[in-house]
Structures are given as C-alpha cells and as structure tokens.
Amino acid sequence: MNIEDIIKPENLVFKKTGLLTEKPLSYCPGCGHGVAHRLVMEVIEEMGIEEKTIGIAPVGCSVLAYEFMNIDMQQAAHGRAPAVATGVKRVLPDHFVFTYQGDGDLAAIGTAETIHACNRGENITIIFINNGIYGMTGGQMAPTTLPGMRSSTSPYGRDVASMGHPLKMTELVAHLPGTCYVARHAVHTPANVTKTKKSIRKAFEYQRDKKGLSFVEIVSNCNSGWKMTPVDSNQWMEENMFPFYPLGVIKDIDAKTK
Amino acid sequence: MGELRLMKGNEAIAEAAIRAGVDAYYGYPITPQSEILEYLMQERPEERTGMVVLQAESEIASINMVYGAAGAGKMTMTSSSSPGMSLMQEGISYIAGAELPCLLVNVVRGGPGLGTIQPSQADYFQSTKGGGHGDYRLIVLAPSSVQEMSDFVKLGFELAFKYRNPALIQSDGAIGQMMEKVELFDQQPRLTMDQLYEKYGSWATLGHKRNDRRIITSLELESARQEQFNFKLQAKYKAISENEVRYESIMCDDADYIFVAYGTSARICQKSIQLGRAKGLKLGLLRPITLWPYPTAPLQELAKRVKGFLAVEMSAGQMVEDVRLAVGNQIKVEHYGRFGGMIPSPEEVLHVMEENIIKGTK
Numbered sequence: 001m002n003i004e005d006i007i008k009p010e011n012l013v014f015k016k017t018g019l020l021t022e023k024p025l026s027y028c029p030g031c032g033h034g035v036a037h038r039l040v041m042e043v044i045e046e047m048g049i050e051e052k053t054i055g056i057a058p059v060g061c062s063v064l065a066y067e068f069m070n071i072d073m074q075q076a077a078h079g080r081a082p083a084v085a086t087g088v089k090r091v092l093p094d095h096f097v098f099t100y101q102g103d104g105d106l107a108a109i110g111t112a113e114t115i116h117a118c119n120r121g122e123n124i125t126i127i128f129i130n131n132g133i134y135g136m137t138g139g140q141m142a143p144t145t146l147p148g149m150r151s152s153t154s155p156y157g158r159d160v161a162s163m164g165h166p167l168k169m170t171e172l173v174a175h176l177p178g179t180c181y182v183a184r185h186a187v188h189t190p191a192n193v194t195k196t197k198k199s200i201r202k203a204f205e206y207q208r209d210k211k212g213l214s215f216v217e218i219v220s221n222c223n224s225g226w227k228m229t230p231v232d233s234n235q236w237m238e239e240n241m242f243p244f245y246p247l248g249v250i251k252d253i254d255a256k257t258k
Numbered sequence: 259m260g261e262l263r264l265m266k267g268n269e270a271i272a273e274a275a276i277r278a279g280v281d282a283y284y285g286y287p288i289t290p291q292s293e294i295l296e297y298l299m300q301e302r303p304e305e306r307t308g309m310v311v312l313q314a315e316s317e318i319a320s321i322n323m324v325y326g327a328a329g330a331g332k333m334t335m336t337s338s339s340s341p342g343m344s345l346m347q348e349g350i351s352y353i354a355g356a357e358l359p360c361l362l363v364n365v366v367r368g369g370p371g372l373g374t375i376q377p378s379q380a381d382y383f384q385s386t387k388g389g390g391h392g393d394y395r396l397i398v399l400a401p402s403s404v405q406e407m408s409d410f411v412k413l414g415f416e417l418a419f420k421y422r423n424p425a426l427i428q429s430d431g432a433i434g435q436m437m438e439k440v441e442l443f444d445q446q447p448r449l450t451m452d453q454l455y456e457k458y459g460s461w462a463t464l465g466h467k468r469n470d471r472r473i474i475t476s477l478e479l480e481s482a483r484q485e486q487f488n489f490k491l492q493a494k495y496k497a498i499s500e501n502e503v504r505y506e507s508i509m510c511d512d513a514d515y516i517f518v519a520y521g522t523s524a525r526i527c528q529k530s531i532q533l534g535r536a537k538g539l540k541l542g543l544l545r546p547i548t549l550w551p552y553p554t555a556p557l558q559e560l561a562k563r564v565k566g567f568l569a570v571e572m573s574a575g576q577m578v579e580d581v582r583l584a585v586g587n588q589i590k591v592e593h594y595g596r597f598g599g600m601i602p603s604p605e606e607v608l609h610v611m612e613e614n615i616i617k618g619t620k
C-alpha cells in the first residue's frame with residue numbers, strides 16, 4: 001500500500017472547517033489559540049449561523065483573528081471588545097455576536113467593559129483565553145499571572161504584596177445577574193477539547209435563546225512567553241494553572257438542580 | 259414649514275437625532291450636555307422609531323459601542339463634553355482609521371482638567387488637529403444657534419456617510435443650554451435591513467457568506483501597505499477640503515475690519531458689529547461653519563482688501579492659528595479670548611477691535 005491509497009476522501013476522518021480561512025495561523029507552534037479558533041468556528045458552522053454572526057477580535061496575539069475566522073469580523077481597540085460587541089448586538093439583535101479576548105485585554109485594560117457588558121446581560125458570547133501572560137508584547141505580567149510566576153516585568157516572580165493578586169475574572173462575572181452561562185475549560189488534550197466545544201456550543205445556544213451573556217474561559221498555554229517547549233508548557237499548566245483556575249462549569253442558569 | 263418649537267440646543271440635537279432616523283445613541287452623562295441623553299430616554303425613541311439609546315459605563319465604552327454599530331452600517335452617534343471627549347480620543351482614532359461614518363457631539367466646557375462646567379471653545383485644537391493618534395481628520399461643524407444644532411445632525415450624518423468619516427458637531431455650553439425657536443425637520447424613516455445591505459453591505463458587517471465577508475479594522479502591519487492606506491485617507495481629506503468648506507459671511511462686503519469667530523463667539527461679534535456700525539465703523543464677520551475643513555480661501559480673498567482681522571474665541575488663541583496660516587503676515591491678525599467659562603461682552607470685543615486693530619492700521 002502506498003500513500004496515494006491512503007489519502008482518499010472515504011478515508012477522511014477529520015477535516016478543517018471551511019470557516020477557518022486558508023491563511024496560515026500566526027500563532028507559535030504548540031499555542032492553544034489555534035485550537036480555540038477552530039472550536040468556535042466549528043460550533044458556528046454546525047449551528048448554521050455563519051451568515052448572521054459577527055466576531056470581535058481583540059488586541060493581543062489574536063488581533064489577527066479576523067484573518068483566520070471566515071465570517072464578518074470587527075477588530076476592537078485593546079480591551080474594548082465587549083463595548084464594540086454591545087454596539088453591534090444592540091443594532092443587530094437577531095444576529096450572533098461574540099468576542100475573543102486574551103487576559104490582558106479582558107481582565108486588565110478592558111475590565112470595566114467586561115464587567116459592565118456582563119452586568120447588563122448583553123446577549124453576546126465572550127471567549128476568554130487566559131494564558132497568564134501578555135503573549136503579543138513579549139511576555140509581560142498579566143492580571144492573571146500566578147503568584148511567584150516569572151515574566152519579563154516580574155523577572156523575580158510575581159510578588160503579590162507589591163504587584164497585586166491574580167484576578168479570577170470568570171468567578172467574578174459568574175456572580176453578576178446578567179451572565180447566564182460561565183465555564184472554564186482547557187484545550188490541551190482531546191478530552192478537554194470535547195468539553196470546551198460543548199460549552200462553546202451551549203454559550204451560543206443561550207445567546208440564540210436570548211438568555212443573557214455567556215462566558216467561556218479557556219486556560220491556555222503560552223509556550224513562547226513562558227519560555228518552555230509546548231509539551232512542558234502543557235504540563236506546567238496542569239500543575240500550576242489548573243489548581244488556581246479550576247476547570248468546570250461555574251454557572252448555568254438552566255442547570256437541573258440535583 | 260416644519261414644526262416650530264422653543265427648545266434648548268441640547269434638546270434640539272436629541273430631537274433631530276430621532277427625526278433623522280438615527281439607529282443608535284450611546285452616551286455617558288456630563289454637564290453641560292446631559293440633556294441629550296435625558297431627552298432621548300424621556301422620548302422613548304425605541305417606540306417612536308426603534309432607535310437604540312444606551313447609557314454606557316464610560317465615554318470609552320460609548321465611543322467603542324459607536325465603533326461597533328457604525329461598523330454594521332448603522333446611523334450611530336454619541337455626545338459628550340470636553341473631559342469625556344478626551345477619553346474618547348483613542349476610539350475616535352480607531353473609527354477614523356477603520357473609515358466608519360458616525361456623528362459625535364462635543365458641547366465644550368472650560369478646561370484644562372475638570373475645569374468648569376461653563377461654556378468654552380478651548381477644544382478647537384483637539385477637534386480640528388487630531389486629538390487622538392495618527393494622521394486623521396474629523397469633519398467639524400460649528401453651530402451658532404439652536405436651529406443649527408438641529409440642522410447639523412442631519413448634515414453631519416450626510417457628510418459622514420458620504421465620506422465614510424466621523425463628523426463632529428463642536429458646540430459649547432452656551433448653545434447647548436440656551437433656548438431658541440427651532441424649525442424641526444420631518445421624521446425620516448430608519449433604513450430597513452434590506453436597504454442597509456443594499457446601501458452599505460459592501461463594507462458593513464451585517465453578516466455575509468464565508469469567503470465573501472466584511473472586516474472592520476484599522477490594522478495594517480505591513481509598512482508599505484499602511485503607507486498606501488494613509489495616502490488613500492489623505493486623498494479623501496483633500497476631497498473634503500475641496501468640496502465641503504462652509505462659512506457665513508456677515509456684512510463683509512463693505513467692511514474694513516473683520517471678526518473671525520464661530521459658535522457663541524460669532525453671536526457676540528454680530529452684536530459688536532451693530533454697535534460698531536452705529537459709530538460708523540465698517541465691521542464684518544467671517545463665521546466658519548466647518549472648522550475643518552477651514553474656510554481658508556474666503557479669508558484669503560478678504561485679506562486682499564480689508565485692513566485687519568480679529569479672531570474672537572473663548573480660548574487662549576487656537577483658531578487664530580488657522581487665520582494666520584491662511585493670510586500670513588500681509589495683514590494684521592490678532593486674537594481676543596476669554597476662558598474658563600467666561601464669555602466676552604459685545605462691548606468688550608468691540609473695544610479690543612478698536613484699540614488693537616483699528617488704531618494701529620488707520
């Protein structure tokens with residue numbers, strides 16, 4: 001058997017969704033951004049809502065998300081994606097609107113926009129990539145950087161006494177009455193990818209049903225910023241990030257009470 | 259004839275917004291323009307026309323909401339006063355960079371800092387010379403009556419959509435707060451989704467098919483392409499400069515001396531002209547209506563035959579720089595201003611004209 005015998009349509013078990021463009025991703029090999037992009041686009045494709053969905057790209061490594069996500073997109077100023085999404089959604093209430101934001105974007109410069117969009121219960125979906133660092137600008141400390149964690153602006157480790165504590169935005173917004181669905185996941189193993197996709201789907205379904213703001217955090221690696229190999233970064237993430245940022249569904253207003 | 263009403267300038271803007279068929283207003287309260295948001299909320303525009311009115315958490319949020327809705331091709335506006343406008347500058351730069359049409363209103367108050375809530379014209383530099391980062395321009399309209407507050411809402415949107423560029427109504431606390439008779443234009447319908455796709459679907463994110471989608475962005479990382487984009491912007495600004503200059507010339511035909519003033523200052527100068535003419539002084543007023551593009555050519559024409567200009571502004575001397583740029587050193591140009599919320603009297607302005615311009619040039 002040679003390779004031509006294997007590469008045949010009937011043998012195909014996985015295909016990239018057409019809602020990702022042909023542009024090569026600008027992300028570092030091993031980075032979680034790529035998988036997160038794919039999951040969001042797969043959900044949009046499977047729900048058949050691509051022609052009425054508008055995505056908002058942030059400032060951060062995913063600033064070029066609009067190059068890769070094959071739907072109408074707007075690029076927002078640093079931290080302002082939830083306000084931009086609000087602006088779009090209020091005038092196109094029957095469209096689907098989502099933001100895709102890093103932790104610096106969502107939990108530092110854009111904290112006010114995030115909290116108020118959640119608190120108003122804007123009928124949008126926020127996908128939040130938490131990698132504990134500023135990837136794009138070269139690995140500076142983020143609001144989510146763990147205590148003691150090194151970054152280029154906390155070279156001796158984050159000293160919480162002088163640099164403040166890491167911010168758990170996801171738990172914070174779960175307290176707000178405007179959020180209907182809040183979950184935290186990861187995309188570094190097939191099992192986690194499946195769970196994340198299920199949650200993203202639910203988030204968009206809740207938006208369809210006009211239940212309020214749905215918020216999905218993805219704890220992700222930044223192998224470049226953390227200065228590790230992709231494999232080491234995933235292991236480090238499991239050992240250090242997950243205990244501080246535990247995975248699971250934090251809030252689901254429709255969850256059946258046990 | 260349209261409906262006549264006695265209204266505050268701020269209310270006239272709000273009523274005009276509903277009647278112009280505006281789709282969305284996003285704003286944050288600040289004196290002396292809070293009546294705009296209050297009036298809109300009071301009027302239930304969601305019932306009158308389906309217009310969205312939302313009080314945002316800050317001016318930073320409002321201007322970014324404007325970005326989003328304008329990017330969807332909708333008629334979108336915000337309003338604020340000086341400190342709030344300062345907060346919006348990053349967003350305005352993004353809107354200019356993404357070439358989005360929208361209407362901004364600045365009811366200017368005295369500064370710097372928290373300053374005062376009283377009227378001022380000290381935001382001229384911010385409005386006409388940039389304000390935010392990068393090489394961009396706003397189309398700036400300066401009303402000097404409550405009537406123009408209403409009319410310029412319509413005009414501002416026309417120009418904004420014609421050039422896909424943000425337009426700004428630069429008013430001040432006096433015109434925002436004073437009451438005058440205003441003739442309102444008739445209700446215009448808001449665009450339907452089909453009309454929107456037809457008119458703006460070529461660029462607006464209204465939802466499209468894959469591989470034929472719309473992107474709203476101001477980012478271009480490749481320098482050569484970013485330069486090309488800037489050339490394109492500059493060509494647009496040149497077209498606006500050539501086609502959209504607006505001004506009013508009052509009693510300039512036989513005048514020897516000219517006031518140059520806009521907004522509230524122009525109203526004061528009109529009174530000074532009356533007082534001066536009663537004394538036999540041949541005074542006139544050149545009132546810029548567009549602060550950008552600036553009426554440079556009419557000033558140059560006047561400079562060929564008049565003896566001097568006095569720029570009157572409620573600022574330390576901002577617009578006077580554009581007068582000097584227009585006419586150079588060939589003729590006397592002086593500035594007179596009051597600031598911090600102080601409004602000059604017509605007598606005071608006339609006195610300065612007599613002492614500083616007329617005496618030295620006889």
Ligand SMILES: Cc1ncc(C[n+]2csc(CCOP(=O)(O)OP(=O)(O)O)c2C)c(N)n1
Pocket residue numbers: 059060061062078101102103104105106129131133134135136137142222
């Ligand atoms: C107003 C403003 N301040 C600062 C920056 C610089 N900047 C660009 S990306 C970034 C941090 C992004 O980090 P994060 O949101 O965590 O995303 P990541 O790159 O890690 O995916 C910063 C500070 C900017 N573009 N705009």
Ligand code: SF4
Pocket residue numbers: 026027028030031032033061131135136221222223224225
């Ligand atoms: S810098 Fe970090 S977040 Fe950015 S692409 Fe590389 S690995 Fe991913």
